[in-house]
Amino acid sequence: MTRWAVLGISALNDTDRCLTALSGRVAHVSATDNQPEAETGALDQLARVALSIRGLYKRFGDKNAVDNLSLDVPSGSFYGLVGPNGAGKTTTLSMATGLLRPDAGTITVHGVDVWRNLTQAKRLVGVLADGARLFDRLTGEQLVTYSGLLSGMERTTVAERVDDLLRLLDLQGAGGTLVVDYSAGMTKKIALACALVHAPRILVLDEPFESVDPVSAANIRDILQGYVSSGGTVIVSSHAMDLVQRMCDHVAVISAGRVLAAGTIDEVRGGSTLEDRFVELVGGRHHAEGPEWLRIS
């Protein structure tokens, strides 16, 4: 928390921006409905949900990658998205962040319709995409600065935040190295810095801990935890079940493009571990000893 405060990126301070984003909706509500209780109810509802997905579809060829998926991510939650390979996690997150056009369905980020109001929605969201290239011929410092300037920030603000982020992510020594020469874990960290630099209200992280060493992973977890406790929302997709169980407060299990279970960690796991519950939901676990020829002794 204290480390986060240093950054000066407190999401709570952004209530103004939130209200501006909502004002359109509020005006609409008050025009059609004069009862004050309904108005505050609608506002509450919108304010509590950071990301809302309704009836999302995406087809690739003859495969339904995302198949009528609906999901609500409460504001200020640390939300885990788990699912087997090819479940549609990355596809869903790409559509939620305005990188992939859905075939059908609506996605709102803090009340802003993502696909009607792309630019406004993108300002609210920080993205760490899995498997996307970075502009890796820039140095780490240049890359984060570039991301900041693209979001239209002041040069001095960008410089301060880049310094803070490189320090927080233990990348000070590597700030002057070309990103193409980074290790996989360092690349993840610099991509995370790019996602954070414009102080988004929602962080969408696709596999953020893949190939990150344990110490850096713990540091990143601290940063994310601080961000959440200051009012931000984090959505991570991951394969590491115990990590999600320990780190997140909410989780959704996705398989074949649908949500199988969603809610707080305790609701979803219901007494057993998240991993057992996951295997139970998704299925496909074999209890076999492997083929004859693979028994070496």
Added chain:
Amino acid sequence: MVANLLKLRLLVLKNFLLRSTWQLVAVIFGAFYGLSALFGASFGLVALSGAPVEIARTVVVLAGSALVLGWLVVPLLFTGIEQTLDPARLVTFPIPLNTLLIGLALSGLVGVPGFVTMFGAMATAGTWWQHPLIAVLAAVCGALAATTCIVGSRAVTTLSSTIASGRRFREAAGVLLMVPLVLLGPIIISISSGLRTATDALPSLANSLAWTPLGALWAVPSDVAVGQWGVAALHLLIGIATLALLVLIWRRTLALALITPAHTVSRSRGRGKLGFLALFPATPAGAVAARSLTYWTRDPRYARQLIAVPLIPALMFFYSRNGMLEVLALVGPLVALILSLAIFSDLSYEGTAFATQISSGIRGRDDRLGRAAALASFGLPIVILFSVGSVWISGLWSALPGLLGVSIGVFLTGLGVSSVSSALVVIPVPAPGDNPFKAAPGAGFTAALTTFATWGALGVLALPEIILAAVGASTGVALLGWIGLVVGLGLGSLFLVVGIRVGGARLDRAAPELLERLARQR
């Protein structure tokens, strides 16, 4: 195992082609082109049977030597001949070295260049169809020579990749190889103009080439035809020894390559150095311009597009020495054309890195503006410099205003046109870090199609200033040239602004679809 390797090669090719219809079309065109070249060569070789032995010998030895030389040199320039069976990917499998060697050599035959070379070389038998024994000998020698081509190119590829396994070296080597390529044009011109005057020297050139590894095998059939059995045996020996030596080199370097994985050496460049990012204004468009300019200096795939810039003045200067001073005037407009269209593959080079930019919510117009500004920051001075320089040499100062109008007009209009076209088309390009000359299959055709469409649009849009300058220069009315300058500047700026707006609007509308196509290209 050899059959498995071949099957793998074909399977990869098939799956690759099925991913994109355009690449399939492009490869079909390539195959059609190769086959017509093969048929043409075969007819020519059969027709040679009617000519005196001396002429047949000269033609076959010279063409054959050039073919072998091409196979040895081209892989240094274009690493993309056939990378599906990259030894680095096969390193984890327990394949005996000799099996791997044979498999890789045979897979070199599967593909348009290998196929055409092998059958074209064996078609040298056609020249000797009246003498069956010599014909059989020619076919055997042809097959050996074709094998030399394939093995030689493999040896060169493996050798260079063993020496140059670091990224930096690979990229630097790619750029360094541009230097001889730039000089290639003038060299070819001087050689061919020399040849025209000295056709008599060709037979003796062929005779000396016959004693080198390049031409030895090709000379054997004609040696026999004129009854010089001893010379024939010696030539055959040279050819076989060359092949054996190349196999040996290849085998050694392949063995070495298998235990030396690619590695990178990183070099730090001091913190706090923002480079161009500190120089350009701190706006989204400024950031894009700074990033773009950094890539122009750091990514050799961008630099590769600039090869033609020094080449054009060199070529034009060469032609102008024959007394045609007027062609020098083409330097400025041609350089403007090449430079301004260089950004049309920008997005393709970036690939999915473009996602970072999309997710920042930047306006398409700012993106287009930034890229155009980056190119113009060094392109416009070059264009003006070359235009003035060409007039300085030719001395036709009265034509300068019109010429500047055309050059600047073409440059600005070209920036506008490619701002639109690069938001529409994704062309296959080598991945970041690859050799910049590597050709993605199908790239040639798609790129050529887009280039021609863009050139066509540019030609029409820049017509006013071109006509004004041309009429002004031919009639000698200086005023027309000045009007051309004003029209060129005005229309060019107008088209640039329109291009940035239209291209930007297109990006705002269809960025996700563009990103999807970029991701598929990987």
